[in-house]
Amino acid sequence: MSLYSFDKSMEAYRRAMAVMPAGISGNKNPAFAVPGSFPYFAEKGEGCYYWDVDGNKFIDYLCGYGPIVLGHHHPKIDEAARRQAELGSSFNHPTLRTVELAEKMVDLIDIADWACFGRNGSDVTTFLIQVARQHTKRSKILFARGAYHGSHPWCTPGHGGVIDEDKQHVRTFTWNDATELEDKVKACDGDVAGIMLTPYHHPAFNDSVMPAEGFMDDVRRICDENGIVFILDDVRAGFRLHMGGSHCYFGYTPDLSCFCKAIANGYSISAAVGKEEFKTAASKVFFTGTFYTSAVEIAAALACLKTLEEEKAIEKMMRLGRMLQDGLQERAEAHGLQITLSGPPTIPYMSFANETHFKRSQVFSGNAARRGIILHPHHNWFLSAAHEEEDIQQTLIVADECFAVVKEQFGG
């Protein structure tokens, strides 16, 4: 087959550059990767496939950066959204869907005695640090160096428009280093409100790292001994590891948690949950937005959670994710290439050994994209329940060709 080209994407990108800052803002700008090797604009999606504006078809392992957990344009989820849209969505009050979703979250998530809803991941990560601050009457928030907790000023990885005071009460520590964490807590002299962690460490530009044996027990102990709130940021991993929240997959117990991405298969909604003792603090934070009660997204979330359970979607994604990870490992070895596959099977991350500046990753993923497979060079991938064995097989055939290109350009 001839390799894909992206002429219409490039043309649209030039149009976008004229009327938008940087053309495409934030994490969805493919210029990060391999200019000319990725599409810039999507046209339509169906299941685990999508088509760009040039008509190229892709097997999608980025899934809209996470939300597409059941596949693009999923009939059950879109039907639930459509039915709600016919009743209306944006009212002066919530609808019963809001209560039903809160009840569903309390039912699903062991630590959830209450739930409330925003639109973006950042809405709920910021809300939960406010809940911790309100509950403890303290200021400081600790999180693991390199972790992404959203784009709000207190946690953004960017520097533009950020002032010192935005992060004045934020401290970071090394993932899995309980000693450093405890030292940082001591250095804060009783002023730590919360420790925010992702369920496992999944920074961009680095291998994923699971919680080390005993680390989360140490975090729990440090929180209990010091009256600190243990906040889980399950925005990225939520509902791809365990329907009860990713902490159930690993077996530990945070105080508060939040979800977004996979909760509604692409509809814009996020959720915060917590234990009973934090409900009063949560009620005192002014958490609101014009669209926070919009019913269409909430109806979609209800349908998505139900479908994930009914179809045992996580089980399926785990099985296919393992097949992908094993197959990649095997083929890389056959080419004499050393790769590392980290992260759980449903959220894999691949890196090359002896790598500088992601050159091998870029050549690999750029070539994969031009052959119809979307595998991000320095961000984790996502499986969906719409992927089937033949998609994984096709992916491995393409990966084999791409490993050959890497081998040819870089040697062993």
Added chain:
Amino acid sequence: MSLYSFDKSMEAYRRAMAVMPAGISGNKNPAFAVPGSFPYFAEKGEGCYYWDVDGNKFIDYLCGYGPIVLGHHHPKIDEAARRQAELGSSFNHPTLRTVELAEKMVDLIDIADWACFGRNGSDVTTFLIQVARQHTKRSKILFARGAYHGSHPWCTPGHGGVIDEDKQHVRTFTWNDATELEDKVKACDGDVAGIMLTPYHHPAFNDSVMPAEGFMDDVRRICDENGIVFILDDVRAGFRLHMGGSHCYFGYTPDLSCFCKAIANGYSISAAVGKEEFKTAASKVFFTGTFYTSAVEIAAALACLKTLEEEKAIEKMMRLGRMLQDGLQERAEAHGLQITLSGPPTIPYMSFANETHFKRSQVFSGNAARRGIILHPHHNWFLSAAHEEEDIQQTLIVADECFAVVKEQFGG
């Protein structure tokens, strides 16, 4: 007719209290008003009407707190959203809809040389203060005392979970007082990045106030003389005063502006726009979210802006809003009651003279709600293009009864 009761709403509220902080969070909690006189949960909407879970029908003058500018469940907007949903919405890339909407904003809004999109109003107000800080390399933001610019920590009217540093570089001044504004700027000693203003002053719990003669000229001069960015927060008023942005209605020129509410008739999207000279700064702020490029809401916004123009919706809302304001004034006077109607006809605010703690407003609006008309006691109202003359007439008949109740309870 017998007055509405809200038994099912109350029952659902008790359910909500069990699983959500405060049952209903933020500004959509009707307990603020007259407990027992307002519905707590909506069921469906059509045009300018909606029904609550008890089956009560209302003429809606709150319009979901603004977004419903063309009427609930508008066929053209919902059809555009549905068509896009069939192609998919949440991708690894934007769709061409994003570029088309940016081009549309640049075309409509005189000061817009670029546009970008978030989900909530707070997403874009916070983004624009970051753009101002990035552009000027300064920290301080000034806004008018009592103005609402969102629920993020730097501007929230709440106290829960807010630390001193969140507002350390925020200053307020009295609306329409250019002397105080200039003094505050001087006191900041060259460190003011931006002045954020709503197009006119529309605080909750107070009459709306138009820009005084010369005030906005003074703001523009103060900004120009001191290298400060003039930021308009058109989230609430946008597309209800002028299709070119509310500054065109009044005749002044900000540097940056933002929109939300009425831009997509209830779909969750917000927009930031600005002059060319701020495009570089805008591109340097990390402005992103998983759903910022979701196509359904963007398709809805394109359809909404087109329909607002084609149907000359603002003109119609102005005419009916004036009819409502004049009719209320006339009927209040007939009862010997003194009321003030402030705000533009499309976004009216009504208050009673000699009022303490909004007692008259609460009795008036509670009685109106129990007679099928939603008129908020201490927040501005919103007209939509789905309101017709007979709705205004019906509203005035009910208002007449409610003025009589106020007169009976409070005297003159």
